[in-house]
Amino acid sequence: MTAQRRNDSQRDAWDRLADGWAELVRTGTDHNRVHVLDPATLAILGDVAGKRVLDAGCGEGRFARMLAQRGARVTAVDLSSRMIELARQEEQKNPLGIDYHVADIRDLSLLPAAEFDIALAYVCLVDVEEYEAAIAQIARVVRPGGQFVFSITHPCFTMPGAEWELRVPDSFRDADRLYRKVDNYFPARETPLRMWPRAPAEVVNYHRPLSEYAHALRDSGFLIRDLVEPTPDPKLAEQLDFWRGYFRIALFIIFDAVKAGQQ
Secondary structure (H helix, E strand, O other), X not given: OOHHHXXXXXXXXXXXHHHHHHXXXXXXXXHHHHHHHHHHHHHHHOOOOOOEEEEEOOOOOHHHHXXXXXXXXXXXXXXXXXXXXXXXXXXXXXXXXXXXXXXXXXXXXXXXXXXXXXXXXEOOHHHOOOHHHHHHHHHHHEEEEEEEEEEEEOOOOOOOOOEXXXXXXXXXXXXXXXXXXXXXXXXXEEEEEXXXXXXXXXXXXXEOOHHHXXXXXXXXXXXXXXXXXXXXXXXXXXXXXXXXXXXXXXXXXXXXXXXXXXX
């Protein structure tokens, strides 16, 4: 299958998933976003009021809305036309001034060069086969000195086949987790995934070693400023044993990069 056909297949799958995905994230059911990724990402971005922000791979617009509510001037793009349709519907109901576009982040030619102070890719590059092209396109539209923040599932601990070795089968208690089984970090490869058990379509995620992302950033003129491996509020682990595992291994990693040069 060619890269374009795979990309078309991903787009079609996300179109089918869009309504279920919107329900999942709009009801706060995705606890990883609410308790792990959101706080860390917002802390990295800091004060976004008045800044021009690109949300690349915005889905149904959840995080774009969070940024707009904090005063950012947001442009948001996604490959899935149904995702953008749902995002625009929410914008009509609760206007925040977000400009939504159906666009492939491998080709952002609809956007001017050096247009944005900040670009964000919230757990979407793992869905993109030609991620180097996506990062290069994001570099083109970010101004010199601008920020690029992206999150991915942590490839050291969430590669295909990674799982907890349990003393009690099917247990969710951290006390029953002996250790995390990880292997075959190399090579990069794709893996099919269902976003929830009865999801109507299967998507493809791409596992890559961390060095591949670092090299793609370097080649597009980005400098890595920080790496964050987010954890939830420790109080959650006191309330529910399940969360203790998040303090043993990192499920996500966030890159904070800056585009080289001065505006």
